[in-house]
Amino acid sequence: MKLYQNEISSATSRVRIALALKGLTAETLPVTILGENAESRQAGYRSVNPQGLVPALLTDGGVLITQSLAIVEYLDEIQPEPALLPGTAEDRALARSIALAIAAEIHALLPPRIGLHLGKTFQADADAVAAWNRHWVGEGMAAIETMIAGRRQGAFAVGDQPCVADIFLFPQAISARRMGFDLAQWPNIAEIVARLEAIPAFQENAPAPRR
Ligand SMILES: N[C@@H](CCC(=O)N[C@@H](CS)C(=O)NCC(=O)O)C(=O)O
Known part of the structure; x- marks a missing residue:
């Protein structure tokens, strides 16, 4: 591959x-x-x-x-092991909905092409693009916190094993922290991210900081 x-x-x-x-x-x-x-x-x-x-x-x-x-x-x-989707249909749907809420509703508004377009078309400078990014991350992560809190039953976002919800949550939370957000305002997210940071597969594959 x-x-x-x-x-x-x-x-x-x-x-x-x-x-x-x-x-x-x-x-x-x-x-x-x-x-x-x-x-x-x-x-x-x-x-x-x-x-x-x-x-x-x-x-x-x-x-x-x-x-x-x-x-x-x-x-x-x-490679079915370890499974990245939970064991029940409901939990699989919940895990996918958290993953998509991050990928489609938060992250989709942040990549470089969005900032470039805001600059070129709407004359947004670097501060305006940063404010745009902060708005969508703050609003989006607060919603994710509520989604997770509403049905959380285990150590991770959905259940007791890291699943797709955690795989999508982790990089977004690391990036939010680099933007200056205090993860403690989202207690479930903060606790899950602390657990994920102790797992080498997560820790070693976090997005590198922008230089
Ligand atoms: N929904 C896509 C998002 C992919 C995406 O936006 N990737 C970014 C990097 S994180 C990218 O390639 N950006 C290029 C650009 O914005 O010009 C996915 O989940 O794979």
């Missing part, structure tokens, strides 16, 4: 955590994502992934899978 990725990418971090939990390896192919001239915006990478996003996983069978949730679920199917 080959993983198109970037070290600072929160979406890539999800896949790297899943690979590590499964004991799987993939050859990594770096793709730059910052700035107007990033490789993610060039025709070369667009011919690989038309969306110009990382992560993208090229399977051993030569199929390119995009979107981190699809990739993580693919890895869960080819």
